């Protein structure tokens with residue numbers, strides 16, 4: 001029997017409802033609401049869609065958003081000046097710099113410049129350090145989305161073999177950290193996994209993925225995870241978003257793997273919508289942290 005489809009869009013909508021209430025309470029108690037500054041450099045169409053979706057989500061939960069759109073040829077100094085201005089602006093609680101940035105801009109330079117208390121993507125080294133030490137200030141959006149899908153679907157990773165395929169700063173590394181942690185702000189089912197990280201240079205990768213009770217695919221290669229790489233009954237979380245000639249697809253060969261897995265996230269409507277709503281949560285957290 002085909003595995004259960006984990007509907008990320010429905011879970012994200014439910015979290016949005018809960019969050020909208022929390023934002024309303026925050027506004028009632030403080031007389032002012034959270035504000036997110038969105039910075040988009042260049043004209044990558046996918047990035048423009050993601051930023052637009054984030055601003056629409058802001059509208060739905062009651063967070064104010066301010067857009068800063070800069071041309072593709074913007075230099076590092078100009079962008080750093082904007083970040084410094086947003087850091088100093090007391091009306092801005094969170095700063096989102098949409099990635100990827102154009103090639104002339106070193107992403108690390110820019111992300112390191114965002115004030116750690118306004119770092120709603122959890123990309124700043126101070127926040128990554130806190131996360132790794134098990135005392136997170138913010139949870140990174142996509143990894144947090146993965147945890148929420150598991151938790152709200154009643155899936156526990158505690159004591160289970162978890163395999164993460166991919167070692168990026170944005171997904172692979174932080175999701176592995178969270179799954180292996182001693183405890184979790186999301187709940188006891190989302191931590192204490194036994195985690196293996198695989199990547200493009202892993203030898204006999206399929207032998208390792210086949211050991212996974214929970215398999216997280218975040219390697220950025222369309223349909224990379226085939227059915228023969230998955231243990232029957234495994235939970236498969238697909239974090240990939242790949243645009244191919246035939247449309248959008250994940251890092252998992254969805255139709256074939258669904259026949260083997262006990263549960264699987266689709267693409268679209270899987271992890272992606274959670275990424276957006278977790279950014280909203282971090283913006284509220286940032287506003288709370290900035291109360292004087």
Ligand SMILES: Nc1nc2c(c(=O)[nH]1)N[C@@H](CN(C=O)c1ccc(C(=O)N[C@@H](CCC(=O)O)C(=O)O)cc1)CN2
Pocket residue numbers: 046049050096097098099100121141142241248267268269270271272273274275276
């Ligand atoms: N500053 C950041 N940059 C990037 C991040 C990030 O978290 N912070 N992640 C990705 C892009 N991303 C958010 O920015 C993102 C990607 C996809 C989705 C999403 O909801 N996807 C939909 C499909 C939408 C489509 O048609 O493309 C889905 O999966 O259902 C949300 C956010 C890189 N950059």
Ligand SMILES: [Mg+2]
Pocket residue numbers: 032033034035091092
């Ligand atoms: Mg405000």
